[in-house]
Structures are given as structure tokens and as C-alpha cells.
Amino acid sequence: MLEAKALTKNYGNYQALKGIDLHVQEGEIFCLLGANGAGKSTTINLFLGFIQPTSGTVYINGIDVSREILAARQYITYIPENLMLYTYLSGYENLQYFCKLSGKSFSKEQLENLLTDAGLQKEFIHKRITTYSKGMRQKVGVALAMAKQSKVLLLDEPTSGLDPKASNEFSDLLLKMKENGVATLMATHDIFRARETGTKIGIMKSGELVDIINADAFTTKDLEALYLKHMHN
């Protein structure tokens, strides 16, 4: 569903990505772990087509992103670290608007159900986004992914800054979407969350994917040790 082949990205003389290869299948959550500047967000941005690769190719559902970006984006829902929606609209209105832009139309009831399914409390559905916490805004993003029936979720540190409860709720939503066959690529700093929700974990360092492991083969403690080992090398 998601594939990167020999992907490199240079900013002048600086090599942000040094030929990474990765593959995320349907129903898989691939977590990119790494320090700041490791190239996690660059990888996500390349899948989104926000930036062009220096070399290499990215595919979404077999579509070359650099050639047919609009077609590829039909399959994607993207949730950034801090999902800032339109503050003068309610969660409901935001969802309705973004669904419209994706060419999807829903009844009022359907939209409300999507939001509650994503874990948003009913009393907040028609309140303006300014009254929402970060976790609540992320839930609107998940509701959008469910509404779009996206096959691909691209998440850039979505749980960063969330309290443990909100972070846990968000992970549950990801697992629910995983069961529905959604392929997820998530950049994160959170070793615990990566271990809990990830199917595969890729460790990134200085633009390279230095290791790819199966999440269930490691305990959180072992994963932390492996991560630190890579960071110190």
C-alpha cells in the first residue's frame, strides 16, 4: 500500500534522506522512530507530495506520488503533530468541510456518528474548535480518516503533547483502523506508543533507516535499548 524505493532528499549540500526503502502493507502500522532531524517528517512529506524527492520513488496504492499526486492523495488522510483546524468552525463543521473537499457527502447524523466513533464527546460536536484540547482535535482528524475511508494514514508525531489518557485513546483508534485494513505510517518519538500500536518499527538516524523490526518481537525495554544503541553508534 505504501512503498518507498531508494528515497533520497537533499537540501543543498545537506542530505536529509539517504536512500531509504520501506514498505507498509494493508492493516499494518509502521512506526518511524528517531531523534529530531532523523528524517521522519521528511519521509512523511515525501509520501504526501509536499516536497519532491531528489531521487527514488514513493508509491501509494501503486501510484507514483511524484507523477499523479492528486490521484494518490485520494487514499490518504494526514494528521500532523498539532492538528489546527478552522478555529471559527465547530468540530462538526470542520469535518463536514473537509469531507466536502474530499468529494464525500454525509448527513448530519452520519457526521455526528463519525465524530462520536472517533471518541469525541457529544457535547463538543457543535462547539467551536477553540474549546477543544489537542487530543480532541486529533480525534476530528481520525473521524475524517474514517469518513474518507482512507486506505492510508500518514501521522506525524500525532501523540506528541497528548496526556496519557488521550494518547491511549488515540492508539485505540489506530488499532481499530488497522483492523479495517488501513496502512499507517507514523513518525513518533514515543517508544512505548510505537511498541504498543506498531506492527513494524523503523529506526531512523541521520536520514537512514538503520533498522526495521517487528514490534511484537521486542519488549518496550528491549526496544528502548536497541534504539539507544543505534543512537549512540
Next chain:
Amino acid sequence: MIFAIAKQEITGALRDRRITGFLVILFLLLCLSVYISQVKYSQMAAYRYQAQKENREKWLLQNAKHPHMAAHFGNFAFKPVTPLNWIDYGVDNYTGTYVYMEPHRQNDFVFTPAQEQNASIRFGELSPSLILQVFVPLLIIFMCFAAITKERENTVLKLLVAQGISLQHLIAGKLLGYFTIVLVLLIPLLAGTFLTGFTINDGIQDMSDVLNRLALLFLFYLLYFFILTSFTVWISAIMRTSRASMLLSLSLWILWVVVIPKVSANLGADNHPLLSNEAFAVAIKDDIKKGIDGHNPDVERKQQLIAATLKQYGVDTVSKLPVNIDGIIMQKAEEYSSVVYDKHFEGVQEMIKKQNEPGRLASFIDPYLAIRNISMSLSLTDVFSHIHFQKAAEQYRRDFVQFMNDDMALHPKSSNWDEYKIDGDTYSQITPFTYQPPLVNISLRQVRIEWVALLAGLLFLLLLIRFTVTKIPVV
């Protein structure tokens, strides 16, 4: 999709108290300016109608006089108020509203509203055009400067683009939304025109011409707003931060509304200075002295004219002439002075034209200058419209004086040159001055540089957006 984006932008603007506040203030200001302008021009129209009526009565009821004395009693031409004058005052405040017409000389227009008011008039009156040309752009900047930058700054742009929206559609939707909001501001103008504007008409301007002018006026204002909206949104798309976008947009506004008009006006005035009033009068007087003057004709020319007239009638002395030689001399003097006046006034007009040229050409880089000139021209308050009226009034003066001179020439003089008198019957043969303003196609021709500049600006902006949109950074 474009409509959904436009609708969302309208919702956003209407829910933003700062924008709605600004919008409401401008809307009320515009309503107020429409009201004030209509009252002002209605009063002017009423005043001119009354003055014209009184002067006509005085003319008809004056005592029996010699035709030349009656000519010196004089006549007046009042500049009529036309239905769209109130939208844009143009040069009306500075050009004078009526002229006293008499033999031998073209008098200046008198009673300029600027002379009657305090210095605040130099900063512009609250005319609808001032608000549309100067303040609405500020609203557009305020509304659009962060159109794209804000969404980039708070990552909504990434979310939008990730939905599969092209940046072209996003910009088109935003433009449509903002433009719709700006359209609201034209409502008071339309309402004002259709409710009472058309009644302010003491001229005889053809109503179909007025409607054509009104339609074009709206079209050009829409074009002006669209250019400003597109440009501000484009600036927002290419700048990295909202702060930088606002700074650049406001700097351009100052450049367009203050700096370029001032520089181009100074450039025109410095390179093509006009003669002072005194020097202008002396130059005309000198030229006239060289030829035949009504009261002090050049001796040689006068003798030639007398000799030719004697020969024409086959007599040897002036007293045997069947016509009044003074009438003939005066008419010839009038014709000569007309040639002299035409020569000097054409020189002045040419100079004014050259003075205005830098400003007109600057329309290609300054949409404010373009719309300012177009608006004045379509409202019939520009320099050209004034000159058009001035020429019509002068033609009337010449016809009027010629009528009197011809009448005088047909009645041979006896011992007293003013023994022959005319009365009300003759006075009534002088029809009152009427004026037909130039038609809209003539006005449009006068501002062809400006509307070509606006259309070129629109085309340039659309191409600019088309070719730079793909390079707009999302992150």
C-alpha cells in the same frame, strides 16, 4: 469544490469580529458618503437651476440697449450636474461651476467649491469614490493578507492539500469568497443610484448613456477589487509568514495610493510647467494687440478692413456704408481674439495632457491611478469633461457675441454709436445655454490607457498565479 472553499472563507470572515467590524464600518461610511454626496449634488443642481432661471429672467427683462451694450450685460453658462457626478467629485471642487460670458474675452470659471471650504478639502472629501478607491483596498488587505500564510503557519494548508485539493482550486475558492464579501460594499452605491441618484440631473444627459456609464463604472470597480484581491492572495501565497505578507501588502498600498500618484503628478508638473495666470493673460493680450482689437484695433488691419468694406459696397466714405462698420470691426476682432484664445488654451490643454501622462502611464503599475481616472471620466468629473463643457460654453459665447455684432452691423450708425437699441424681442432670440455632455464612448477613449492597464493587470495576475501556484510551498 471551489464553491465549498468560497463558502468556508465567507463563513470565516463573517465570524471574525475584526473583519465584520471593518466591513460594517466601511459599509456605513459608504452609505453616509452616498447620502452626503447626493445631498451636496442635489443642492448644487437646485442652486444652478435657480441661478440659471434668474439670469435668464434678468437677461430677458433688461432695458432696451445697444447690441454691444447688451452683449456686455452678459450671459452665464452654468455647468450642469449629471446623474453620476456624486459618485466621484473628480476635479469638480477645483474647476468652478459657472462662467460669465461677454464680448472680447474668455472669462475664467468661478465659484470653485474648494474656495468656499477649509483646507480639509485638500485631504479629500468623503465621496463614495474615495472609499471605494482608498479604503476598500485596506479591507481587502486586512481580509486576505493571511489567506495562505495563516493556513501554512497552522498546518491547515497541509491538511487541505492532503485532501487532494489543488492549490489552483484553493486559491480560486478563496478569491471567490473574498470577492463576494467585497461585492457587498457596492450595494449602497447601487441602491443610492437607483433610489435617488438618477433624479440629480439638471443637464440633459441621455439616460441610456447614464446607464451605460453606471454599468461600466461597476464593472471597472469590480475589476479593480478583483485585481487587488488576487494580488493580496498571491502575495500571501508566496510569503513565508503572515507578518511579511501584511507588511508587503500595506507597503504596496502606500506606494499605490500615496507615493506613485504624488511622484507622477510632480514629474508631470516639473517637466511641463504651466504659465502663471498673469503670464497667460499677458501673452494673450500681446497677441491680440498685434491684430485687431474690438476697442483699440490695430490701425493697419482696421484700415485694410475698412478699405475692403468700402470697396465691397462701392462707396468712398464710412458714413455712406449701408452697414455699421463698428459691428464688422468688432466681429472681426472677436474672430481674431478667438483664434488667439484657441491657440493659448490649446497650449494649456496640451500641457495639462502632458502633465497627466506620467500618471496615466503609471496605471500599468498602479491600479489605483487607473481606477481613479476611469471613475472620474465615467462620472463626468475629469479634466476632459470640464474642458468639453468649457469648449461648449465658449462656442455659445462666440455665437452669442456674433449674433449681437451681426445685429449691430446691420443697423448703420448715426451720430451716436449706441443710438440703435434692441429690446426683449431680440433678447429672446438668444436661446439659453444648453449642454450635452460627451457620450460614454468618448469618455472611454479618454481613459483607454487606464482600462487597458487594468485589463493587462488582470491578465498578468492570472498568468502569475497560474505559473507560480505549483511552486508555492506547502511546508
